[in-house]
Amino acid sequence: MTEPLLQVKGLQAWYGESHVLHGVDLQVHRGETVTLLGRNGAGKTTTLKSIMGVLRKRQGEIRLNGKDLMGLPLHQIAYAGLGFVPEERGIFSGLSVHENLMLPPKVADGGFTLDEIYHLFPNLAERRNSQGTKLSGGEQQMLAIARILRTGANILLLDEPTEGLAPVIVQRIGDVIRALKAKGMTILLVEQNFRFARKVADRFYVMEDGHMIDTFTADELEGRMDSLNETLGL
């Protein structure tokens, strides 16, 4: 197999004195959609934050396209090609929808144009002058995703994009993710909503207590259902 786009080895992370990740290994190949499963508190968000560098107290190896991200200051990590959608979405209330959308600097060529984005998210176009946090939860999630599509990032870190959203909106987000996959985007997705995740993922990782305990492809999913039911409490 070719060199993975994102290579994580032996990742450990801490919140203050509290040791949360205990040596996480993970690979994402170009064009893949990989989903990180695990119960609440397993360490999924912490894994994304450590890769993004938002959580600074971390150890191990993180390479994107062969480039070591570990020693970089936070504002340089995005330029390696990472786009981050945090669990809490991070829409700025002091900025309009349009300003929120335009905020992240372009990190590489080949991002979506503004027209493409407003075509993919017509609601955002309609409400472009509203205050960012006046949007509904679903629209805020769309905005959080739309915002990093402009930047040319080639791997998206999405943390529970469907959390707390109505089924129709979840479906819309599913459509968006499939559209991104069709464009060849690489996605690392954290999901608790297993029914949603199984529809979009090519490969799965399962986390528990800060350890990676299993990995399998979408084809192998059927054979894992019993053990998954147990670890995830589906």
Next chain:
Amino acid sequence: MVTVFGISLPALMGQLLIGLINGSFYAMLSLGLAVIFGMLRVINFAHGAQYMLGAFFAWFLLRYAGIGFWPALVLAPLGVALVGVVIEKVLLSRIYNLDHLYGLLLTFGLALVIEGLFRHWYGTSGQPYSIPSTFQGAFNLGFMILPKYRAFVIVASVIVCLTTWLLIEKTKFGAYLRAATENPTLVQAFGVNVPRLLTLTYAIGAGLAGLAGVLAAPVYQVSPLMGQNIVIIVFAVVVIGGMGSIMGAVVTGYVLGLVEGLTKVFYPEASSTVIFVIMVLVLLVRPAGLFGKE
């Protein structure tokens, strides 16, 4: 002779003009304080010292290099901004994860050191700085005499405040600032060099104080104590307007200058305390300030 409530019109207008001039300085200074506080969460007690530095830099330029008011209006604030860069990089950037109190203490100490040094070198009596020749003389408006330079100060301060407001509300740089005020980590994760943004913001705030200082030099003289006298009032203005509210700082600055002027006409005994009385009332009724978010 025309009178208003028993006060002659020219006397009333004269006091209102003084109030408006003072208000112009309050507005420019509290604007810089609000910009710095909004982004860095530092209560910049060195603001008065930076205002004084602006005036002194203009005076140095004239005295030692023969450089006049107009170039000084650009160079002196740049000099103060540069001092701001050094202060932020060497000192403030080390204490961002500590309580706000440390920023206040640090800048307070800094103000004492800077003002102490200037007092040591130049004494407490002011150095005169003459009005630029373009603005010597006065307009006769019929009901009052309006010195040209004072009119210029009012217009200049409105332009400065408006430009700063536009910079923050309408530009990309301003969007970075507003976003970083809410969530600096996420803004930095998007690839924005937030540490540099902090340095720049402090430099802009200090530069604004320096600019006010240059404008003040021909009005109030250049003295090591000029910042101390005004900074306390400016803090009251910021508290009344609401910490971190740009608009609040500016509007409150002008209004309180006028209120002070009016008080001088109708009840002179209270003119030096009226702002603090208002501050107490506002704190009792609306602790977040008139324009602050509750």
